[in-house]
Amino acid sequence: MRAMVYRGPYKIRVEEKDIPAIEHPNDAIVRVTLAAICGSDLHLYHGLMPDTRIGHTFGHEFIGAIHEVGSSVQNLKVGDRVMVPFNIFCGSCWFCRRGLFGNCNNTNANNYAVGAYYGYSHTAGGYDGAQAEYVRVPFADVGPSLIPDWMSDEDAVTLTDACPTGYFGAQCADIVEGDVVIVFGAGPVGLYAAKSAWLMGAGRVIVIDHLDYRLEKAREFAHAETYNFTEYGDIVLEMKKATDFFGADAAIDAVGCEADGSFFQHVTASKLKLQGGGSPVALNWAIDTVRKGGTISVMGGYGPLFSNVKTGDLMNKGITLHTNQTPVKRQWPRLFDHVRNGYLKPSEIVTHRFPLEHINEGYHVFSSKLDGCIKPLVVPTAA
């Protein structure tokens, strides 16, 4: 089969690989029909996630058709059209039983802290991902769901990670009616988070980024007020002014470890890799813009090491911090209702489709934010 493989920082190519085999009785092999590139993939692509091996296939947002099932699979049969959450989870460990599907203890041999995800390095368990023609899907009776008839493929693929993460991010902000919510980052996760904040009853939603074309999307798609941080010498002060000197009730970090806005923080973290946790610019802005006693929801991805986070202000202000890898499948029933009712149309932020054979260009365009790119999809050869 054809599969994208990692060749070192900023380098990928498409190679011939064996079609994955059933390795466990509850495995399925899925023929990928549509995949996406996620902002998280950029952290791998830039060489920021430890233990990303040469030859690894990325890709954790995908839909497809069941190609083969293991002997204990009961809920799916060959040919079924499925959407697969990015989390690989057993459904039966202490964490899964309590709904922490992003923190399964039975699927990542490499780490305790990190759950298992498709195509996300050995730090996330060493599973090849879905930017390929076929992918191994463990616990086929637990993760995948049949794609509802009424749902489009583009909606389905964005519902495997980015959209539920925005929705979960808004929940983690503990929004009450009338709250002022600031979302850092107008990428897919930030856009969905901003949109979801209204569903929870926010009174104002402000989105901050430095890419005007994404801020425009935030105004259209997420009905948000927007600020381009490069226009202000001090975005924290600007946010205080914009909120009658309260600060926001809640802030959502939808940026993560490659945050811009400070040349020093960005270059030491993302380029020179001296801050193994990543650039904390957006998280620090969140800490400093939220009001005292406010809440921060961290959806942005960070590395496993330290970075220069403003713990002092976090503590002094009595801020509540909520975080996690999204338990995707837990979001689905309610989120499907919202999509069906037309409250949320996830595919509206899809901008590009790249054939698998040209995925190198897809990564470059998305990573360098060229051509108005917000959410790129990947179409496998056999699809």
Place this chain on the structure above:
Amino acid sequence: MTVTGPYTAQRPPITESAEQLRERIPGWGADLDPINRPSATRLQWQENTGAHWEFPEQQVERWPRERSVEHRMLPPVFGTAQPPRWLSGAIRKYSYATYSEGRAVRWLLFTLADRVDAVENHLVSFLRLRPDNPITETGVLSEFTHHGLRSRFGQRRADPKHQWLDPVIVAGPWVAAAGVATSGVRKLVGAVRH
């Protein structure tokens, strides 16, 4: 003057009423009641996960699977992509077997192994006659087809300030290696001449 803002107990109301927001934003307030938010209670018992086992069957371990020292046992299911091999594999296995997630050295060893892995694989790619091609593999040609200049310049973007570093990161190790090799050859030639 009237004092407003956080200096008083009252907060000025937001400019739009709930009715106006509902009018303007489809679905506004649909999940106002936390009962409708799937993860409002973050830890909540899940009866129907699809798991029809107390504990999953064990996946066959076809080669000694590296495992974190923070795991008492090999989990029942694990990834089998890119088994560790060569020097990079030895470093990775050592680190997994030795250090907890609390030790910086654990992660720094992985970062080191990643660089070793890259060198090993690039050497092999030459032997296999499929050397890495930095032009195609970085996708930079899309600069020409996807408005590289127009997307960056005349915009208020922060990233062009450091994007010039990207090619340095890609090419840097090769330039350095070439430099070391050339100076090595020079020394050798010099030594032979003497």
